[in-house]
Every structure is written in C-alpha cells, then in structure tokens.
Amino acid sequence: MYSHGICQEVRIIISTAPTHYRTSRIRNNILDYLKKSTAHPSANDVHQFAREQNPRISFGTVYRNLNILVDIGEVQRLESSRGKDRFDARFPQHAHFRCDTCGNLFDLPLVPDQLIVELSEKTGHKISGHNLEFTGICSSCSSDS
Numbered sequence: 001m002y003s004h005g006i007c008q009e010v011r012i013i014i015s016t017a018p019t020h021y022r023t024s025r026i027r028n029n030i031l032d033y034l035k036k037s038t039a040h041p042s043a044n045d046v047h048q049f050a051r052e053q054n055p056r057i058s059f060g061t062v063y064r065n066l067n068i069l070v071d072i073g074e075v076q077r078l079e080s081s082r083g084k085d086r087f088d089a090r091f092p093q094h095a096h097f098r099c100d101t102c103g104n105l106f107d108l109p110l111v112p113d114q115l116i117v118e119l120s121e122k123t124g125h126k127i128s129g130h131n132l133e134f135t136g137i138c139s140s141c142s143s144d145s
C-alpha cells in the first residue's frame with residue numbers, strides 16, 4: 001500500500017532520534033505490540049497487554065513508557081476530542097478514519113507527505129507531522145442497519 005522509499009526515509013529519521021533514553025524491555029515489548037497491532041490501542045489496552053507479560057506492572061509505568069516512545073518519535077499519539085487517545089507505531093504516518101458508531105479507528109491509505117511539503121513551502125512553517133482524522137460510519141456499521 002505504501003512505497004518502500006517512504007519507509008526508508010522514516011527509518012532514517014528514527015535512527016537520528018535522541019538516544020538519551022535507556023532502552024528497556026517493557027518499552028520494547030510495548031513498541032512491538034503497537035507495531036503488530038492494527039487496532040490503534042488505547043493506553044488501557046496497552047496496559048492490559050503489558051500485564052499479560054508482567055502482572056504487577058502499573059498503569060503509570062506503561063503510560064510513562066508510552067510517552068517516551070511518543071517523544072522519541074517511535075509512536076504516534078492519536079488525540080481525540082471524543083474518547084481516549086490511541087497509539088500507533090505503524091509508519092509512515094498516515095491518515096485515520098474514526099467511525100462515529102463503533103468508535104473504531106481505521107488506517108487510510110493516505111500519506112500526506114506531498115501535502116506537508118506544499119504546506120511548509122506555502123506557510124514557512126517547518127511541518128514535521130500530522131494528526132489527520134476523518135469521521136463517518138465504517139463499512140461494517142453501515143451494513144448493519
């Protein structure tokens with residue numbers, strides 16, 4: 001769906017991210033889980049997963065590690081005016097579609113790299129990311145009615 005050229009570009013950006021955070025097992029597990037998931041888990045979902053590996057892990061520990069992953073650019077936080085923030089470790093950064101009925105978040109095959117370049121040139125801002133969300137009713141909810 002996405003071209004490999006874009007993926008490689010993203011990899012280079014990640015490898016130059018600040019490395020002053022010590023890598024930890026917990027954090028690596030969380031990142032692994034987010035990379036494999038297409039469901040855009042919430043912090044609660046991530047905590048639930050982490051507890052399967054380590055039943056004593058607190059929500060605070062999980063949340064702190066999630067925030068570090070967001071800070072170093074490995075994970076994208078998808079903020080929502082409605083409901084909880086979701087997390088996504090799938091690159092390149094892409095647009096999302098949120099269903100108003102079931103609340104699920106779907107990936108859209110839209111990588112607005114070109115748009116970012118154009119907007120940066122037009123406005124003079126150094127735009128480095130986006131949080132683009134479309135809303136409506138997903139295909140399974142619309143076929144239920």
Ligand SMILES: [Zn+2]
Pocket residue numbers: 099100101102103104137138139140141142
């Ligand atoms: Zn739906």
Ligand SMILES: [Zn+2]
Pocket residue numbers: 040088090094096106107
């Ligand atoms: Zn996504």
